[in-house]
Amino acid sequence: ARAGHLGAYLATSPETAGDARDVLLDELRSLAERGISNAELEDVKEQIKGQILLSLESPAARMHRLAGMVLYEEPYRDLDALVDLIEAVDLDQAAEVSRLYDPEGLAVLELWPA
Numbered sequence: 001a002r003a004g005h006l007g008a009y010l011a012t013s014p015e016t017a018g019d020a021r022d023v024l025l026d027e028l029r030s031l032a033e034r035g036i037s038n039a040e041l042e043d044v045k046e047q048i049k050g051q052i053l054l055s056l057e058s059p060a061a062r063m064h065r066l067a068g069m070v071l072y073e074e075p076y077r078d079l080d081a082l083v084d085l086i087e088a089v090d091l092d093q094a095a096e097v098s099r100l101y102d103p104e105g106l107a108v109l110e111l112w113p114a
Contacts, residue, residue, distance in 0.1 A: 006101060008028065010022055014112065017110070017112075018101070019112070021108070025103070025106070028101070028103055029103045031098050031101060032098055032099070032101045032103050035091075035094060035095040035098040035099075036091075036094055036095075036098065038091055040091075041089070041091055045086050045087065045089065048086055049083055049086055050097055052079070052082060052083075053079070054088075056079070070072070079083050101102070
């Protein structure tokens with residue numbers, strides 16, 4: 001079984017919130033219909049690798065990661081192995097994942113100023 005979630009975030013002024021939401025939803029629909037290009041995939045890989053490395057700068061963050069592996073019974077992977085997994089993702093795999101996304105099953109949460 002496949003499980004997971006896709007999250008998207010945006011921040012804007014209340015005056016442009018509706019337009020910004022529409023642009024985001026259009027982009028998500030486009031993702032489901034056409035997938036991504038090879039250049040977009042490479043950009044995403046670099047972004048994810050950078051986020052992982054930055055997120056593990058503190059000893060507490062590294063310990064949290066290790067504890068999560070134990071709790072979820074995931075195998076230990078050092079950073080090099082994790083980077084290898086990210087680099088191994090190809091365009092066909094990304095296209096397969098994008099086809100799993102169902103724009104009609106979307107839940108939206110909007111937070112507004114009090």
